[in-house]
Amino acid sequence: MTTTRTRNRWAILAVAVAAQAATSSLVYGLPFLLPAIRSAEDLSLAQAGSVTVAPVLGVLVALIAWGAAADRFGERVVMAIGMTGTGAAAVGASFAPGVGALVVLLVVAGVFSASISAASGRAVLGWFGPAERGLAMGIRQTCQPIGVGVAALALPPVAQHADYRVALLVPAALCLGCAVLVGAVLVDPPRKPAKSVEATRSPYRTARLWRVHVASALLVVPQFVAGTFALTYLVSEQGWDPVAAGAALAVVQVLGAAGRIGAGVWSDRAGSRMRPMRTIALVVALSLLIWAAGDAAWGWVAVAGVVLVTVVSVTDNGLGFTATAEQAGPFWAGRALGVQNTGQNAVALAVAPVFGVLIPATGWAWALVIAAAVPLAAVAVIPVRGETLGD
Template sequence: MILAVAVAAQAATSALVYGLPFVIPALRAEENLTLAEAGTLTVIPILGLLLALIAWGAAADRFGERIVMTIGMAGAGSATLAAAIVPGIVPLGALLVAAGAFSAAISAASGRAVLGWFDVRERGLAMGIRQTCQPIGVGIAALTLPPAAQAWGYRSALLIPAVFCLAMAVLVAVALLDPPRKPGAELRATRSPYRFARLWRVHLASALLVGPQFVAGTFALTYLVTEQGWHAVTAGAALAAVQVAGAAGRIGAGVWSDRVASRMRPMRTIAVAAALAMLVWAVGDAVAPWLAAVGLVAAMIISVTDNGLAFTATAELAGPAWAGRALGIQNTGQNGMALAVAPVFATVVTAIGWPWALAVAAALPAAAVLLTPVRGETLEPL
């Protein structure tokens, strides 16, 4: 039950924070924005997420997951509802930042709640299931936001994630239970896990792996519509189906890590595959549309499968007294990369074209291969 509630809550905020790029065509048409401007505006909730993640993680460590997640869901839904109503681009951006800041509560606390209820031998699977929340949320956005934006405008489309978040706030308040805490655990484990390099390397490698994930996730619809001639609704439906495969990949990666008693070896293999997928997309754009589509789909699926591994490793390395803060820092690094990807990649595409820009993006997972701390890994009880 706890796992199901956590997945549903995080899916709602994922539809808000990561699903807005699906309204880019409507946003550009209604507001006369460039690709870089529209891409930046649709990922601006991530800025709010970045500003609040560590604080929400510390709050979860201190006050528990249930109250933190309930406040976050209600705030995210209310801010998004206001963004759909209040006129003007600047107020829209400010309210989306506020929505992202409230949604950070779920990112920091839901993973802590899930990990607190599961044993080390099943934690990879549990966290893999929890991490399906992002593909599920993005899939819901891909199915609903393009037709809503096309029919009623992009602001009306914002009502969908707003209502989703408000409904999940009620579910969290009613059904979520905080995991049991051992008396005195916080006092016994006060030393910072950041005095060792391994946790820093996990954060950095997983942040680099966000690069291909957000290049594909942010620009897939735009690429298929403008470069390949697809209809926006058709492309949205196809990308929603891809999210299902991405969700299955996260579960499979979690099971894999439990079976081999390692989070980092599977993560390094995924980094290699993500770099190759981006190169296939780049070559395909230059030589054959079908190959570009294969590379895009492969990048969207492969690049999301490592997230659960990095989150699980972060909590295991941090321990119960630091798990909320460490997951907040983990999320901060990943979302910092996500926030930078949209404007930077859009600028690079404009300057040198899609094939070379995609080849440059492939360097990010290639660097993650070298940074992933495989040697000396042991799985410790949380």
Template sequence: MRRWVILGIAVAAQAAVSSLVYGLPFLLPVLRGALGLSLTEAGTLAAAPVLGVLIALIAWGAAADRFGERVVMTVGMLGTGLAGLAAAAVSGPVAMGVLLVVAGSFSASISAASGRAVLGWFAPTERGLAMGIRQTCTPIGVGIAALTLPPAAASWGYQWALVIPAGLSLVVGVVVAAGLVDPPRQPPKHVEETRSPYRGARLWRVHVASALLVGPQFVASTYALTYLVSELDWSPVTAGVVLAVVQFVGAAGRIGAGVWSDRVASRLRPMRWIALGAGVSLLVWGVGGAVSPWLAVVAIVAVSVFSVSDNGLGFTATAELAGPFWAGRALGVQNTGQNALAMAVAPLFAMLVTAVDWPWALTIGALLPLAATLVIPVRGEVFGQRLVSTR
């Protein structure tokens, strides 16, 4: 029973910080109007928390390996909430952007430590399911943002809207401090267990493929609402509600992908099929934008679901390949690569749209997940390597 409670706390923690770190795109129309920003400038501001995540992930992973998950996650949750409140209190995009970077740097602790905590409490045959449930946290957090931020910004302004995810992070931080229990740790039985898992190419290939698969995820999460509003004349609130529902469907997709990986005793084969689905969906979105608005809407839904379904598989494969003494650092590297690409996607895709319009920009974006299908190291995969669980 305890492991399921730990899983629930981990989901709540990551969902809370995700609503701040990845929810800002739902404020793009209001930010552009209030601050006079271009699409590229607003997209860059929305990516500011991701820069903070990128800077701090590996350090937080090393801290989790050394000091445990509870301390790291508590400090991270409270720091995220306080920095988010400070960002809501300032005026001007520069000061706001700096504080959002700080908030993102604290939130990185949750990405690095909560996955380790979950995987350490579950046996190999349950890890796909457990990590799939844990990875629902980002779609849930984005869904919360989609439901709350557009109407809050419309009623009270973007600054008060930011208070919602910041306050949520503070509340859940108290829950983490009170309820999280670190998984049991065993001393190494062999010196080989403590050696770097980066001596071969397999773990690096998982990192690269996972980073490439962030492309369609952040194209959809950053610009789907803007596309629906600017290209299809939807209202921001209606678009936010629809995309919130899609996020929850995507969360279910992560669980389904995890169960799939447990059943077929492979994390990487399902990951390859999902990558192919994401690439094809982006291509269909581009075609739909040129010939049929409703085909574009269907493709947006498909991209939003496919592009988040692989995430738990990549994380689980990373931790299993790294082993118990490198899992925190390896998850930090995994997240670093993903967030590096995520930070680049927002401004670069906006520049692509400005230069070649939506259909060609989406077609170019589809190259990332299609390339990932070639990088994922399916051949020679070993299923269910030991982590820190003794059950």
């Protein structure tokens, strides 16, 4: 490992975490405004849920293009543009007239934030070798729980004392601040020439990378069921105050962040990303069933289930992300990470409206049982045999 790599890599990792956490507070933190949006705009659960995932739509349509841009132009310029655009669009959304304009600007914010998902992950993977990559990506993937935790702490009280539109200025300020940080600190990793023509060829010639994408997308379902509806569940079904529920879920997000780091270290020591991912999928399914059983019978068990699902369902994300880059190689990493995140965000986009309809139709318990079947399907897809960790 070079002296330059040793000196810079941890600072670059810290910038990547901060940048992705800032965008995550907007893209994945809006469900904490769901009760406020429903009240202010007189929307149904499904309608308000659709508003909260509007940034995810923007992420979905732009990820692959941003990944290709990172492959070609480098990570720093892509991230600086993305952070600035996300913050500016979020400010616009705060002042947008009507729900329609709000949704459009949230989608635009998502389009710009997509740049961070591909470019920041590519930067981290470029600075860390295989023996540390699980740890580094586990730390990097704490960005989402950190961002969601910030949203859980900050957005409900601002919405309660001012307005949910004012609350949008919180993630906007974080994104604009991180744009300055990216420009000042982030350095693109060194790019080595291809050892052979084979190294530059598409990694999609076999099914392995596709299976990683499909399994990761399936495992998004329990993550977003909890992320979108946990606060609403605690308020409507367990009688919690929205601010107290947000604060409790912020603490839970800290546990989720620690779980991502632990999963990364586990994968480094096991010499495998897929075996830990398969185990996590099984535990997530069990956690959803605990939540369902508690809803049907005991409130405290349901709360325990909410905590378990919220924590465990996020721990696999770094494993799938790391495996994608390792299987794709340095010449395809940006595009492959774009495909990976596109699949995940496509599923995430569907979770809020689908479960927003399913929950009132079937009740919480049955909706959670249905959700538990999805990570079990992922277990069958995860490609454990023949796994390699790359260079």
